[in-house]
Structures are given as structure tokens and as C-alpha cells.
Amino acid sequence: MEESTTSGNELGNPHEHQVHHQHAASHEKPHKPEYRLYVLVFVAYLAIALISFGYLTLNMSHVTTGGGGDGYLNPWDVWWVNYATFVLHTNLWYSSMVFYPVGENLVFHTLAPLAGFMVAPIALINPVTAFDVVVFLGFALSGLGMFILADYFVKNRYAAFIAGFLFTFSATHIDHATGLLIFTQIEWIPLGLYFFIRMLREKKAIHAAGLGACVMLATFMGNIEQTIMLGLLLILVLILYVINKPTRRLVVSKAFIRNAAIAAVVCLIVGSWGFMPLISTVLKPGTLSQANNENTAQYNMLWSADLASFFVPSYINTFFFTSLSKYSVYLYDPAEKVAYIGYTAILLSIVGLMNYWKKSNSMKMWLAISIVFAWMSLGPSLQINGLNTGIPTLYNAYHSIPVLNVIREPGRFSIITSIGIAMLAAMGAKFLLEREKGIFHLNKRNSAILMTALICLIYLFEVDGLILAGPVLNTAMTAVHIPLLYTRLGNLTSNFSTYTLPVLPSIGGAPDLYPGMTTFYQSVSKKAVVGGLDGRYSNAQLISMYNVPLTTISQQLQDGQPPSYPSPVSENYSEQTVMSMYLYHTYVLIVDTHAFNNASLNYLYPYLNNAFGSPIYVGNTTVAYSTQAAFAGLFRNYVAFPDPAQWQAVNASIKGTSKTVWIPISPGLITVYAPYGTSSSGYVNTTISFNAVSTQSQTLELGLLYNGALTPIRNFQIGTAMSAYNANVMLPSGTNASSVAFITSNSSIGEIGIENITFSEAGAR
Secondary structure, three states: OOOOOOOOOOOOOOOOOOOOHHHHHHHOOOOOOOHHHHHHHHHHHHHHHHHHOHHHHOOOOOEEEOOOOHHHHHHHHHHHHHHHHHHHOOOOOEEOOOOOOOOEEOOOOOOOHHHHHHOHHHHOOOHHHHHHHHHHHHHHHHHHHHHHHHHHHHOOHHHHHHHHHHHHOOHHHHHHHOOOHHHOOOOHHHHHHHHHHHHHHHOOHHHHHHHHHHHHHHHHHHOHHHHHHHHHHHHHHHHHHHHOHHHHHHHOOHHHHHHHHHHHHHHHHHOHHHHHHHHHHHOOOOHHHHHOOOOOHHHHHHOOOOHHHHOOOOOOOOOOHHHHOOOHHHOOOHHHOOOOOOHHHHHHHHHHHHHHOOOOOHHHHHHHHHHHHHHHHOOOEEEEOOEEEEEEOOHHHHHOOOOOOOOOOHHHHHHHHHHHHHHHHHHHHHHHHHHOOOOOOOOHHHHHHHHHHHHHHHHHHHHHOOOOOOOHHHHHEEEOOOOHHHHHHHOOOOOOEEEEEOOOOOOOOOOOHHHHHHHHHHHHHOOEEOOOOOOOOOHHHHHHHHOOHHHHHHHHHHOOOOOOOOOOEOOOHHHHHHHHHHHOOEEEEEEEHHHOOHHHHHHHHHHHHHHHOOOOEEOOOEEEEEOHHHHHOOOOOOEEEEOHHHEEEEEEEEOOEEEEEEEEOOOEEEEEEEOOOOOOOOEEEEEEEEEEEEOOOEEEEEEEEEOOEEEEEEEEEEOOOOEEEEEEEEEEEOOOOEEEEEEEOOOOOOOEEEEEEEEEEOOOO
């Protein structure tokens, strides 16, 4: 056995561990990729994935990975990027077909456009199959990317294969890849690190170009979150190189500045097709505020890894699912809390650290990467076995960085942790493989193959129990069945939107399932939908959906609550529903019957039959109504509804009785449609009535708001006792809406509570 011929002072020196005669020659030769070997490794990882996910392999036409809404949203993502690009010829980062008429900014969505383009011929025919292909390619390519990085450092192809295996089949990757399109393809993170280190050490422009390409691919075969993760990883490595005196010169050099510029230019030029529309969409008003929706310490904690989760098997492991699926470590959102390292990887890492710590500075780098990103994944404060200790973590430093802090799910940083662990384990595997002396009674090559296979097999059982059987199937995979209704809608050439109950996620049960289904069915119907599924709802989207009273009522029914639609306006809610659908060009209302129990359906059906007539379609899981007849009856009565963002409901005690009143957030706007009148002028003399009370006597101004200008109607002096008030005003009839503003004179004096706002023709009783 030879001694290493290098000093071992350089971080990431790929030659510092060569201890066998078979590698001696490589001390003097640059690293050369072995492309045939890469193909073999790719095929091996792909075969393992196909076998491990055997149930999916045999059912790719109608089964997809992921549970709940994600099981439906991922195929839609793959379909959308191709439909938008090749059929609509529009910006794929924005869609008006979901959350119609507001639309959806898809910059921070689970889009991964290049992953979608990779399966374009399949995506427009069967998005489910297309996504499954992306998943399998993701496991093969991610393993290959990690193999290339490990092979460069470890110089043992079997140990490098183990590194790739530990990375791509890690519990974290399995959990995220089977649930989120953006984390199927994570190969560009280790490959980006590979080119970055070679760019530092060898100072070649070709490696800078490779780094630039990896950043672009991480962005578009993943999304912005992957790019941020890769960037943070490279910054950490750069800091380690600067701290280490022998490698500092590699960073503080003209070559590094030149190559960093080359990487940036290559990234922007090669990715210009995506970056230009991406940047223009990011710059739209409200984009960043939408990205930061629920991105607070309170919510970050819900999506953070627990310290125990690094050592507790994943809940989707077939062997442990029953006992772990409701374990405290995985409460609230288990999909974001899986960080299991695996005891096989831990033991191999310990062997590597014990035998190479003093010989290799790169071991310190891999250990630092493992610790820093594991620390980041713990979120704002340390949790141990479900208990929040309140001890702050490194994630807070990241979260204080404006714009870049859009990763609101800290648990995802454990993906980077698995890179460091895989490299440490590879060094441990290298030590064992190169010291194995035929205990399997085979020649050295076959013995290495067998040991590699055993290590991989043991690890695979650890992380998923050879996915997936029994009850875990219902959590990790989704069988997709498309009602015939959507095929029929797809055959209609007219453009209109559809509205499906339930519209929004429920509080309990399968919260995102039905909005996810609604979104996916669009890939068949090709019709815009009023709702959809997105974890970062904008206020405009929520307001547009809540303007339809059925949105609230169906959500209450889905959660087993009595139906109601709280509003300061006392009007016919059926009229408001029909009016909103008229404004949204909604021609078909759909009920997903699986979302409701019999009691809820017994409420819904009579209500819908009364408002829209008999159903036009009745299936096993779907009932549909046409809105056309209801539209014909519009504008015969007043329709009025508030802007939800400008009214705050509060409970007030009035004469010893608790009741709900509404505080106008000045101005509190009410949109009003007056009925067609008999006057040839097109205006209707309207009486506005309401009850109001104030904590202190003050003035309430009533006015009409048009193009930012206020036309006064009347001022009222609101007292401390609930009283009735009214005023007359001429309102345009029919399709021309009016905005009636309730304006408080001075909010510092006290608050005015309003209820029972009504509109009627003056003199009509």
C-alpha cells in the first residue's frame, strides 16, 4: 500500500487519497471523465429505481407519485409548460387559466420547465406518465451527478457509486422527488459543486462554463429554490477555501474573477430563453409579496426538520409507516420533515472520518457542509422530538436576507446535507473496499461489487423498505381517474371558465386534494378554472374566490360546519354567486361529490338546483350544472357584495347581546349592481339602508367612488347606540357596477361597526 504523495493541505484535493497502484498514474494526469462508465452508472440507478418503485413502474399510465393535491399538481406542471409553450405560445411563468380571472404567477410554483420539456412528446398525451418518467430519470441522473463528484474526489468507482446511491435514494430525496416536481432533478447541485471546485483548482474556462450551465439547469430543471441552495453551498465552500491558508490563493486571484464572470455569462446566455420571461414576471407588482406568503418564523417551524428526524426512519418507509405516520416528529406536514440520514450512512461516515480526518482536508469540508445545512434545515428554532426548545438556529441568518429568503420550508436544506453525508460515507466505503481481503471468497473486483451491492441494499431497506406496499401506498402514490365530464368539456371549442366545489383547501382531511384535482383536470378540459392549488395564494386570488359565496359555504360543508356567508351586506347570496360567475365567464359549475358527506350534499343539491336548475351531468364522482339559465335572470334584483380586504368582522356586545359587526377599513367598499329600471335615463333611484354603532360619537361619510374620485352621498353622525340609517342615491342600472364607500371621519376617535347593509328601489316596498 502506497502513501499519498500529496501534502493534503488543499481543500478538495482529488489526489490526496490515492493509495493503490491502480491509481498511481493519475497523480500526474488530469481527471478524465469516463463516459461509458457514466452510462453504465446511469442505467444501474435507473434499474434500481424501476425495481424499487415497482408498483409505479407497472402502473405509469394512471398512477403518480405524491399524495393529496401534489399527486395531481405535479402532472399539471409537466403538462402546463408544454401546453403554454407549444400550444398557447405564451409566457409559461404566468397562467390565466388557473385562478381565473386573476391568474397565477408561477415563478415560485413547482414548475421545473426543462424537466417538463424533457418529456414533451408524452406530456400533451398523458401528463401522469410524463411526470413518472421525470421521476425515474431524476433518480438516475441525480445519482449520476453525485457519482461524478464523488469519483473526482474518492478515486474509487465503487465508493463513488455508493455515494451516488446514498444521495439519490436518500430518504429526503425520495420524499421530495415523489412529492414535488422541482426536486426530482437535483443532480445539478453536486455537479455545480464539481465544476466549481475544478474551476478553482484548475482555473480552466471550460469548468466555469460547466458551472454556469449547472446554475441554469438547477433553475429550470428545478426552480429558484434549487438555485439558492446551490448558491449557498458554493458560498460555504468559498468561505472554507478562504479560511484555509493553502487554498486562499485560489480564490484571491484574477483567474477566479475571470472564471466567475464566464460562469455568469454562460448561465445567462444559455438560459436567456427562460431568464428573460422569468425576470419580467418577478418584477410584476406583488410577486415577491406572494412569494413571502406564510414565510414567517411561525410557519417556518411547521416545515422544519426535527433534530430527531435525522435519526428516526422516514414515515414513508413501508416497515415503519404504521408507527411513524403520526409520530410527533412528523406532525403537521411530514413531507417537509423527512431528514433521515440512515445508520448505514452514519457508520460509513464514522469510518471515513476515523481514517481520513488527518490525511484529508476535504473531510473537513464535507463535514462542514453536512453540519451547516443540517443546522439550516432545523428552522428558526431547535425542535427535539416534537418539542420546540426555543434555541435559535442558523436558519435565522438566512431568513434575514431579503429576496433570497423565499425558501420557507427549512427542511428542504437537508438535501444539501445529504451531499456532505454521501461524501463522508464514500470515504468510509473506500477504506473498507480497499482493505477487504477476499472475505467473500471472490476476486477483488467481484468482492467489491458484492460489498457495494450489499451496502446499497441495506441502505435502501433503511430508507424506504423497498417502496412501497400496504397502507403507505395511499400516502406516497395517487391513482388518477379522470371523470368523463372533463373529456366532454375538452371537446367544446368555446372559451369559458369552470368553477368546482370545493374551491379552496379544507382545514382538515386531505387539505389540498380537491383543488389539486381541479387543477389537473384542466389538462383534459383545457378550460380555465376559477380556483386551483397553490401554497402561496395572493390576496387578489383569495378575494376573487371569496367573492363567490359558494366558496365559503362549500369550505364549511367540507369541514362539517354549518353553512354561512358572513358579510356586512344582507342580500340574496345566490344572486351574488351568479353575478360573480357571470363576471368570471363561468359556464359550468362542478361538484366533486367525494369531498362532501351525505348531509352536506343534501344541503348543496337543493340549493344548486334552485339557483341553476337540474344538473347537466351526473357521474360517479362528479355533478355539473350549467349557469346559462341563471345568467338570464341577472339584473332583475340588486346584487351587492363587499371587498373582503376592506371590511373587518368583530364581535361586539350591544345591549348585553354579542353580535358581529363590520368595521370599514376606510374606505369600506361595496360593489353594487342595480336592476334595470323603468327610467329611460338608465339610473335607478336607490335607498341604501344600514345599522351602525360607534364606540364614540363620530361622522360616517357615504359616497360613490369612481376613478379615484369620491362623490358624496350623505354624512351621518353615528352614536354609541345601534341605530338605523338610510340615504337615497341614483345608481346606474344593469351591467354597470357602482362602488359605494363607507368612510370614517377619524379612526383615532373610535371604531364604527356596521351591519345589515341593504339596497332597494326608493319607494318600492
